[in-house]
Every structure is written in C-alpha cells, then in structure tokens.
Amino acid sequence: MIHDVPIIITGGAQRLGLACAKALVEDGHQVVITYRRNKPSIVELEERGVHCIRADFSSQSGVDEFIAQIQQRYNALRGIIHNASDWQSEAEDIDPSELMERMWYVHVFAPYRMNLAFEALLSAGSVRKGKADIIHMTDYVAEKGSGKHIAYAASKAGLANLTCSFAKRYAPLVNVNSIAPSLLMFNPEDDEEYRQQALNKSLLHQEPGEQEGVLAVKYILENRYMTGRTLSLDGGRHLV
Structure with missing residues (x-):
C-alpha cells in the first residue's frame, strides 16, 4: 500500500487530460492517469513520476479491474478527474444499441462506479489534505443536444446529472463539480x-x-466553496 494521496485523471495520455497531468505534476501533485492505447506521452509521464495504468472503461470488467488496482495501491485520494471519453456517432457503422451501451459505460457507468468505490479513499484524502474533489468533464452538448452525436450527448447529460447527486452525497468532505x-x-x-x-x-x-x-x-481544485456546479467553457456559444 502506497501512502501518496494522488489525483486520478482518466484518459490522461492525450489532449486535455495530458495537459492537466503535466500541469498538476508541475504544481507538486502526485498524479495517476489511465490510458486506453499506448502513446509516446506515456514514457514522458512515467519519467515525471506519474503512475500510468492501462484501462478500458467500455465494459464493467474493465472498470472493476481499474478500481481494484487503485484500492490495492492507495489508501487515500486527493481527487478524480473523469476525463476519459469516446466520440463515436450515429453516422458510423455501429449498431445503435452497441453505440449507446459504449457511450453509457465510458461516460456514466465508469464515473458512477468509481465515485462509489472510492468514497472511503476520497474521504481519507479530504482529511489528510483538507479537501478532495471529483471533477466530471461533460460537454456543451449535454445541455443543447446534438443531431450528429445523439448517444454521446445523452451520456454526457447523464454525467452532468451525476454531478448534482454526488455533490449531495459526499458533502461536506468531497466537492463535486463539472x-x-x-x-x-x-x-x-x-x-x-x-x-x-x-x-x-x-x-x-x-x-x-x-x-x-x-x-x-x-480553479476547482483550489476553490473551497463550490460544489454541484458546472464551469462552462464555450466562448459564449449559448448566445449565438
């Protein structure tokens, strides 16, 4: 059992997840990331001391395997950033039921299952560090919908709703925002x-x-008086 109090970033090997992992390490945080496919960034992150775990959240077994690894290795968590995402659409040659199931597993079931499984670790992290956070990476389309990515938008809306429910469940030890x-x-x-x-x-x-x-x-990691809220990064798109 390792006594670090890390922040988990799912989908941390590319794009925004990768940028967050690098930034948080530079700020002195211990970081754990998940990745689905091996990328050159994994070597760089491991050299910086990031614990990189290969995980596939499109099935219950994949989610459960990841949870077991974290529970065996750590006794507290400073936070979880649910950033892992899948961007398949109805235009692709995918059975609609398979598409919705995949979107729901990655964007809703995996965060839901992890949040519940890591309750004790997050509470311990809050006691040791003075604060613990869950951050859900949702999407602008969770509010407006999408004609081209219907299953994706629906699942991101489900993730947005989890923010409110877990904020109620885990207050005041754990702040939950999107x-x-x-x-x-x-x-x-x-x-x-x-x-x-x-x-x-x-x-x-x-x-x-x-x-x-x-x-x-x-901002969310440093803020102590916000929970159950969403920060919208849309450039004013809602007014166009």
Missing part, C-alpha cells in the same frame, strides 16, 4: 472549412487551447 467545454482545440485532420464553421458557433471565434481547460481544473 467542466463543460465546447471547442478547446482542433484535431490535426480537421480541414479549414470545418474549423471555420466551428469557430463561428461561438461569440469569441477562438480555438482557446487546452490551457483554458487546465485553468478550470486548477
């Missing part, structure tokens, strides 16, 4: 037409980058 990004960064394969259309959806017409998400995470 971050709901819209566009933060493009993928390299996104063409110019798509990029312009996406930029025009918000008032600020920006690709702000992952650091805006990192700043939101740091």
Whole structure:
C-alpha cells in the first residue's frame, strides 16, 4: 500500500487530460492517469513520476479491474478527474444499441462506479489534505443536444446529472463539480472549412487551447466553496 494521496485523471495520455497531468505534476501533485492505447506521452509521464495504468472503461470488467488496482495501491485520494471519453456517432457503422451501451459505460457507468468505490479513499484524502474533489468533464452538448452525436450527448447529460447527486452525497468532505467545454482545440485532420464553421458557433471565434481547460481544473481544485456546479467553457456559444 502506497501512502501518496494522488489525483486520478482518466484518459490522461492525450489532449486535455495530458495537459492537466503535466500541469498538476508541475504544481507538486502526485498524479495517476489511465490510458486506453499506448502513446509516446506515456514514457514522458512515467519519467515525471506519474503512475500510468492501462484501462478500458467500455465494459464493467474493465472498470472493476481499474478500481481494484487503485484500492490495492492507495489508501487515500486527493481527487478524480473523469476525463476519459469516446466520440463515436450515429453516422458510423455501429449498431445503435452497441453505440449507446459504449457511450453509457465510458461516460456514466465508469464515473458512477468509481465515485462509489472510492468514497472511503476520497474521504481519507479530504482529511489528510483538507479537501478532495471529483471533477466530471461533460460537454456543451449535454445541455443543447446534438443531431450528429445523439448517444454521446445523452451520456454526457447523464454525467452532468451525476454531478448534482454526488455533490449531495459526499458533502461536506468531497466537492463535486463539472467542466463543460465546447471547442478547446482542433484535431490535426480537421480541414479549414470545418474549423471555420466551428469557430463561428461561438461569440469569441477562438480555438482557446487546452490551457483554458487546465485553468478550470486548477480553479476547482483550489476553490473551497463550490460544489454541484458546472464551469462552462464555450466562448459564449449559448448566445449565438
């Protein structure tokens, strides 16, 4: 049993999860990340002292295996950032029932199961560190819906609702909040037409980058008087 009090970041090997892992290590936190596929970033993170665990949250067995590893290794947690995500859509050649099941497992069941399983570890972390946090990475579409990613949007809405329920369950020892990004960064394969259309959806017409998400995470981790709330990172998209 290791006596560190880490912050877990699911899906921490790329994009926003990776940026958060690096930033939190630089701030002196012990960090654990999960990853689904091996990436060059894993070597870099391990060199920085990050505990990297391969995990697949698209099935109950994958979730349970990860929980067992954490419970065997740690006796307290400073927080969990539920960042792992899947972006499949109805336009792909996937059976609708399989698509919804996968979205629900990754975005709802895995956070739900982990939050319950780690209650004692989070409570212990709160006592030892003065505060513990659960952060759910939801999405702008949880509120507005999506005609192209229906199952994805529904599952992110489920995750957003978990924020309220777990905030009630775990107060006052554990704060539970959400971050709901819209566009933060493009993928390299996104063409110019798509990029312009996406930029025009918000008032600020920006690709702000992952650091805006990192700043939101740091704010929640430092804030002591907010729970059951959502920080919206959408550039004013809701007003367009």
